[in-house]
Amino acid sequence: DIQMTQSPSTLSASVGDRVTITCRASQSISSWLAWYQQKPGKAPKLLIYKASSLEAGVPSRFSGSGSGTEFTLTISSLQPDDFATYYCQQYNSYSGFSFGQGTKLEIK
Amino acid sequence: QVQLQESGPGLVKPSQTLSLTCTVSGGSISSGDYYWSWIRQPAGKGLEWLGRIYTSGSTRYNPSLKSRVTISVDTSKNQFSLNLSSVTAADTAMYYCAREVGAIDAWGQGTLVTVSS
Numbered sequence: 001d002i003q004m005t006q007s008p009s010t011l012s013a014s015v016g017d018r019v020t021i022t023c024r025a026s027q028s029i030s031s032w033l034a035w036y037q038q039k040p041g042k043a044p045k046l047l048i049y050k051a052s053s054l055e056a057g058v059p060s061r062f063s064g065s066g067s068g069t070e071f072t073l074t075i076s077s078l079q080p081d082d083f084a085t086y087y088c089q090q091y092n093s094y095s096g097f098s099f100g101q102g103t104k105l106e107i108k
Numbered sequence: 109q110v111q112l113q114e115s116g117p118g119l120v121k122p123s124q125t126l127s128l129t130c131t132v133s134g135g136s137i138s139s140g141d142y143y144w145s146w147i148r149q150p151a152g153k154g155l156e157w158l159g160r161i162y163t164s165g166s167t168r169y170n171p172s173l174k175s176r177v178t179i180s181v182d183t184s185k186n187q188f189s190l191n192l193s194s195v196t197a198a199d200t201a202m203y204y205c206a207r208e209v210g211a212i213d214a215w216g217q218g219t220l221v222t223v224s225s
Contacts, residue, residue, distance in 0.1 A: 001171060034211035043204055043218055044155065049211035087155055091210035096170045099155040 002026050002093045006086075006100035012108040017078045021103045023071045023088035032092035035064055035073045038102075039084045047086075048073065083107050110134045112205050112216035120199075120223050126192040130205030130216060137186045138163045143208050144188045146179060148201040149218075156201075160208065161188055195223045 003026040013019050023033065031051040036044035046055045048064035051071055061076040075082055088100040116128035130144070137144065145160040159169035161179045169177045178191040192199060200223045207214040 032210060036212075043215035044212070045215075046211055046213050049213075055213070089155075089157075089211070091208075096159075096168060097157045097210075099157065101154045 001096065002029060002090050002098055004088055004090055004098050004100040006088055006103050008103060009101065010104045010106060012106045013078055014108045015078050015080055017108075019075050019078060019105065021073045021086055021088075021105075023066075023073070023100050025069045025071075025090055028068045029090045029092035031067045032090060033064075033066070033071050034089045034091065035062075036087045036089065037082075037084045038087065044087060078105075110207060110214050112207065112214060114203060114205050114216045114219040116219060116221070118220060118222060120195055120221060121225050122196055122223055123194055126190070126195050126199060126221055126223070128190045128203055128205070128219065128221070130188050130190075132186045132188075132207075136183075137181065137188065138183050141209065144179075144181065145206045145208050145212065146177075146190045147204045147206055147212070147215075148199075149204070150198075150201040158190065158192075197223050199223050 005024045007022050033051045035048040038044040047058050047062050052064045063074050065072050086103045091097045111133045113131045120126045143160040146158040149155050159177050159179045161167045161181050167179050176193045181188040202218040202220050204218045205216045206212045
């Protein structure tokens, strides 16, 4: 199984900050990585697919990069609506897909 | 725009089988190159992918649950279903159905299933 590890688990930041969340895979997944945003009581929302492709309708302040085993999600200028939990997900594995443990983005 | 809606019992007894159905609206479950998946999330915890099905009936399951999970599809009703056998309290979670092409681009709102006697 491919294990996904996100860091940090919690991130405190202010409106206007640039923030980066990292996701590492236990083996190479090429670019088969997605990022999701989840708010309390809601289903996750797709932000980024194939490591760096922005889902339609997602603000351009969100960007993704990386390949192989190391990936990042960057929010260029935090907005109040961005405080949420973020998950990465690999979809390369023939045996199944897996998520990172999540990063909670809190207001400083 | 496709919409997904989970349905099924909110309470299941230990050792029994959890059964949920996802109804797809706004498009045919058979159209497009999509897979149909189940994901769950215990309260306050992360997401766990349970498995997926293609409309041909081809399935893939999470290896950690493989012996207990069955996913099926009924294209005539535009639905797919999850069965999880021999449940315990550890299976208490919010269960989501979803559409995926690897990345998951559409989710149901989720249904809470509690395992308790």
